[in-house]
Amino acid sequence: MSFVKGLKCRECGEAYELKPYHVCEYCFGPLEVEYDYDKISAAVDRKTIEARPPNLWRYRELLPVESEPRIGLYSGFTPLLKADRLAEVLGVSELYVKDDSVNHPTFSYKDRVVSVALTKAVEFGFETVACASTGNLANSVSAHAARAGLRCFIFIPDNLEQGKVVGSAIYNPVPVAISGNYDDVNRLCTEIADKYGWAFANINLRPFYTEGAKTYGFEVAEQLGWKLPQHIVVPTAGGTILPKVAKSFEELQRVGLVEQSGFKIYSAQAAGCAPVVNALHRGTDLIEPVKPHTIAKSIAIGNPADGYYVLGAVRDSGGWGESASDEEIVEAIKLLARTEGVFTEPAGGTTVAVTKKLIEQGRIPRDESIVISITGNGYKTLEAVRDSVPVTHDIAARLDEFDRLYERLEAGKTAGGDQASTIASPATGS
Numbered sequence: 001m002s003f004v005k006g007l008k009c010r011e012c013g014e015a016y017e018l019k020p021y022h023v024c025e026y027c028f029g030p031l032e033v034e035y036d037y038d039k040i041s042a043a044v045d046r047k048t049i050e051a052r053p054p055n056l057w058r059y060r061e062l063l064p065v066e067s068e069p070r071i072g073l074y075s076g077f078t079p080l081l082k083a084d085r086l087a088e089v090l091g092v093s094e095l096y097v098k099d100d101s102v103n104h105p106t107f108s109y110k111d112r113v114v115s116v117a118l119t120k121a122v123e124f125g126f127e128t129v130a131c132a133s134t135g136n137l138a139n140s141v142s143a144h145a146a147r148a149g150l151r152c153f154i155f156i157p158d159n160l161e162q163g164k165v166v167g168s169a170i171y172n173p174v175p176v177a178i179s180g181n182y183d184d185v186n187r188l189c190t191e192i193a194d195k196y197g198w199a200f201a202n203i204n205l206r207p208f209y210t211e212g213a214k215t216y217g218f219e220v221a222e223q224l225g226w227k228l229p230q231h232i233v234v235p236t237a238g239g240t241i242l243p244k245v246a247k248s249f250e251e252l253q254r255v256g257l258v259e260q261s262g263f264k265i266y267s268a269q270a271a272g273c274a275p276v277v278n279a280l281h282r283g284t285d286l287i288e289p290v291k292p293h294t295i296a297k298s299i300a301i302g303n304p305a306d307g308y309y310v311l312g313a314v315r316d317s318g319g320w321g322e323s324a325s326d327e328e329i330v331e332a333i334k335l336l337a338r339t340e341g342v343f344t345e346p347a348g349g350t351t352v353a354v355t356k357k358l359i360e361q362g363r364i365p366r367d368e369s370i371v372i373s374i375t376g377n378g379y380k381t382l383e384a385v386r387d388s389v390p391v392t393h394d395i396a397a398r399l400d401e402f403d404r405l406y407e408r409l410e411a412g413k414t415a416g417g418d419q420a421s422t423i424a425s426p427a428t429g430s
């Protein structure tokens with residue numbers, strides 16, 4: 001049974017069949033999936049969902065699929081950590097980390113959107129899948145395509161971290177690195193999609209791809225005991241995940257899975273690529289494209305396709321946005337690691353740093369529930385922190401060498417020496 005009515009233009013409302021269309025013929029607006037919410041309300045309740053396997057398809061009535069999903073059966077349902085040690089440093093009472101750094105199989109939130117996009121690609125009968133990516137999407141499309149036996153092309157900028165490049169190539173796609181930034185890659189891919197007719201996860205399958213991002217929000221609510229958080233901070237690159245998390249919260253209320261309650265959503269960007277946050281601060285709807293310059297490469301999109309919808313979702317909720325410098329991002333990666341044992345990439349560092357800022361500014365109150373969205377894994381981007389972590393103490397395999405090292409460390413500890421200062425984060429002073 002399908003709960004999908006079809007596609008609809010987000011701007012002019014024109015209706016379309018459920019086909020691999022993505023732009024409106026009349027106004028060039030983006031298309032979005034339309035559901036029959038009354039039918040969904042009647043068909044699902046909390047118990048039904050809770051009894052299903054722990055993957056993103058447990059919310060299948062609210063996803064645009066018609067067949068039995070065969071891709072992404074192990075993706076999603078990542079941990080929601082209660083982050084008490086980080087909460088103490090930030091001076092707040094109820095803090096959670098939604099941790100997609102351990103999403104299966106490629107350790108980022110992109111495993112959600114790709115699961116839905118490639119399920120649709122198979123339903124539509126495509127044999128070749130592709131994407132324009134800042135790294136994580138390429139990893140995920142490559143891995144899911146390998147498991148599904150689909151031919152795969154990935155297109156990435158030529159300056160990505162080794163972990164991101166090898167982390168795609170290992171799955172044996174055709175990897176293509178473009179000299180230029182993501183916005184150049186995306187422009188080329190739009191032409192390739194038109195000419196070759198392949199399923200580009202984030203271009204011609206975009207209406208389906210973006211729906212997969214809702215599962216991040218569905219899980220947060222379920223894991224909070226079917227309650228919405230009062231505040232959630234989400235990173236923004238192309239602008240997919242943030243409005244879709246907001247949509248997920250609205251849908252859960254609409255179909256009666258959670259009580260009506262307000263939530264505020266906040267956008268986090270790197271200072272070196274903050275077109276959406278700039279527009280929020282200037283109070284305009286006009287997003288001025290920027291040339292990205294930041295270590296947070298996975299969110300370095302200077303001309304975000306759905307930036308406009310991020311502005312809408314943030315403003316409708318009464319939220320806000322902030323940016324973080326590369327230095328603040330590195331400090332925040334270290335802070336999350338040493339307080340909660342979660343190693344995120346610079347996108348996650350951005351979100352933690354921005355959360356800290358919003359709390360300090362009084363934008364997020366200290367006594368309400370807050371979720372920090374961690375969307376990627378730090379093991380892929382060692383370059384970002386390699387030079388700012390404690391160096392190894394190199395010794396021979398002899399007890400007397402270790403004894404001497406230990407004595408030095410103990411002496412250093414009391415004197416506030418080397419060891420202590422490398423590990424403590426100067427940004428938080430704790």
Ligand SMILES: *Cc1c(COP(=O)(O)O)cnc(C)c1O
Binds near residue numbers: 136137242298347
């Ligand atoms: C893609 C990505 C995002 C967010 O991108 P949107 O296009 O705004 O959905 C955030 N974090 C990481 C690690 C990503 O790879």
Ligand SMILES: [Zn+2]
Binds near residue numbers: 009024026
């Ligand atoms: Zn239209």
